[in-house]
Amino acid sequence: MPRFKTVHKGLKLLPVDFDKQLLPGSFEHALCYLVDHELDLSDFHARYRNDVEGAPAFDPAVLLKIVLLAYSRGIVSSRKMEAACRDHVLFMAVSGDSQPHFTTLAAFVSNMGDLAAKLFAQVLAVCDRQGLIGREMFAIDGVKLPSNASKARSGTRADFLRQAEKMEKAAQAMIEQQRQSYRHPEGEDQRAARQLERLQASARQLRTWLNDNPEDRKGVTGRVNLSNRTDNESAKMATGKGVIQGYTGVAAVDEKAQIIVEAQAHGTGAEQALLGPAVEATAHVRSSDTCYTADAGYHSRAGLEQLRAAGIPAYIPDNGYRKRDPRYAGQELHLSKPDPLWDKTPKPRASKLYTPADFRFDPERKSCVCPAGKSLYSSGSHCLIKGQRAIKFQGAMRDCLACLQRAKCLRKPEKTATRQVAFFLPKVQQEDDVLEQMRQRIDSPQGREMIGRRFATVEPVFGNLRHNKRLDRFTLRGRTRVDGQWKLYCMTHNIEKLASHGAFR
Template identity: 25%
Template sequence: MANFYREPDRRQRFLLPVDMADWVPDTDLVHLLLDAVGLMDLSAFEAHYRKRGCGAPPFAPRMMVGLLVYAYANGQRSSRKIERLCERDAGFRMIVGAEVPDHSVIARFRKRHRGDLEVLFVEILKLCHAAGLVRLGVVALDGTKVKANASLVANRTSKSLEAEVAAMLAAAEAIDAAEDEMFGEARGDELPADLREPSGRLSRLRSCHERLLRAADGQRAEQQEKIDARAAGEKASGRRKRGRKPKAAEGVVNEEAKANVTDPDSRIMKSRKGYLQGYNAQAMVTADQIILAPDVTNQANDVRQLAPMIARTLAMMEAVTGDEVALGVGLFDAGYWSDENAAAQTAECEYLIATTKDWKRRKAMRDAPPPRGRCPADMSARDRMERKLLTKRGRALYRLRGQTVEPVFGQMKETQGADRFMMRGEQETKGEWSLHCSAHNIKKLHSPKIRDRILDRAGALG
């Protein structure tokens, strides 16, 4: 294996320090990161490479993984900036040695291994667990809107997409006809450059148009189900139901629905600062601000993310511990409230879900005294949850939510640049979000007490 990969020589003698380890202080994250990467099982990354082939050997996956995590932990995500830092920054140079990867190599590695970045997240989470940082009992889930690598002005309606596709095809046909007249059977009759490749503009336009058509078909089908259910109920009861009659299936289709031609998977979402083109990034976090499970969705609302994130967190923790786990108490804001979610709590996780916005919740906690006595049997699910949140135990637990997941998003967006994705597409952004969460967790390991524990373990193995 050593003869196959282009391994960095970190003990090469230079004119300045005798040892590359002397380039950066002992307290720098790079020392912990290199030892941590050495402990990880990165066979999923190595499986992408063949041991035989033409050309120069690839860069060692461990080195590339360490480089990406170190770059994201320091708020550097541009492959060109990372390449420049590998030439001039001591910490980056210590990771790559004398072999500086090109920016295209860095970008291709990140894109090729977007699915394997979840494996990296689990490996770092295992180190956090071994260091005693993963303490369950209270966990919190929240979502944050992250800008896509696309602009709001790049959205198009179905009609405008049809017109733009027709115009491009007409232009291509006109060019073909002119070149056929000029060149005859000779070369020169190719399509324009933006119409040749599947990744070109025409392909993205068609992809957006097809997505809008699928969404319209889904709206029609959902409305038709409501109409059929109402008709079946009226037939069974023998009388008409009260209330407004459902609209016809065609009447619910939004003709002004838009899709983004730069990143068709992204959606228009509302954030505290206004509307943005982006994704909804999710994270399940412990009371010690360790991320247990990340995910990205293009659904703006959080309500459908609760059950999948609970299942994802349990799967992650089982992969880390090798055994079944109980999360304890889960804290969720009002975006996750629904009667179905409230009824879905299990023995592995008790739910505390806010039923109103935060400012209303804080006001209720200030004004209303803690309830006393048994819970009435005829209370609705919402009333039961509100009563639970107003108890002394509920108040104390729910206050922890603002100290767990929300600061994590703030740290990642401010110090790691996680307020905007560099990659496009839902699967690609999932991988990039996992990389951001991995960088966050490795930074949590970087405290004097925990760092010494990890380095001692690495020394014992090495």
């Protein structure tokens, strides 16, 4: 039998030099040097009032090191952070063998507020001093993540009012039932009392929320958005894998070294409204030659007009740019494939009526023929449907009433006499139109190159945050707190870039 050296497992007492655990060039070495020598934490110190009385507190620098190191390792739970400080040598070295309770770590992150923005700006200044910001192109993108909010508790004030009235009626019915002459067994009385107590408590919570929020939540366009009783600043938003209740994390990334120059969290899923705030927030970082790129979700007339008025060059494609780009030829083959995680193919309808595609429309002659071969007459040639020019046609009474295909053409043939159909006319673009100018810019060779550069700049950053850092949700409530947590994650990414480029060695 061969003989091998003994392998030691389990507990072993060893002398550990914490300073030697922080190897130059590593993330933890750059983190400790940055916090100890570069960052100004005086705003954190001003929060403490234990100069004369009170127990000693944990140093904010230690708490910040623990949180950022945990985020870099994909640890977001404060309980796991506490366990790491107790069991992991690297966390012991970074924290100086401090073992703060998980409630202390959770409160530090939750109550950080606007101080996270100041820390992010200080780290960004260090990145700029190290020459990692090129200011040639800023790529803007966002990710929708769920937050610590219940999707089931979303609705309008009218919805919540109906729920409260329904609960109150149910509670009143239970009270009337208990007043009846017969008596339930003792166990059933206790269960009924607990159920009545829960019902009344839920109704009181609804009434309190309605009193504290006298108006519905309004969106950017002024329409009513769904409110949420657990986190009213979050939003219900659609993603590629379903509907979530959460926030959109937006990041503007510099092309040179993929440094995040701006990070924001917004309680809305409408990316078109998030372009302006991201551009305004990066005004102090960009130069006169800095151009912006973003995906098609940020393409809007208002946003492009704002950029043109400020004289800022940008490359923001529309939704149809792939159809015009020969590099994406044959994409219909891949679009027709079912999604392996979620089948988004439309379900077949039980009854299919004739659609405008079944009518033969001649845009030159402005004529229309129905599936039965009858000509329709124009009932409006200068119509606007949702801001787009259209032409309407209507069937003649003599043709529609005697037609044998009324059941396939009309939804209610017993009430509707004739069929009406509308066709959209092509948009007339002016030379100075901002949408047409952006379309021409995107279709140019330089525009196609900028789309590829945008992919290579911003997508790896979100891949690092989502996959390597395991950022799959926000754990806080309220836009200020979620924005602070998002900035901490983006600051972790920037510190990692500083370490990989040899800073503080």
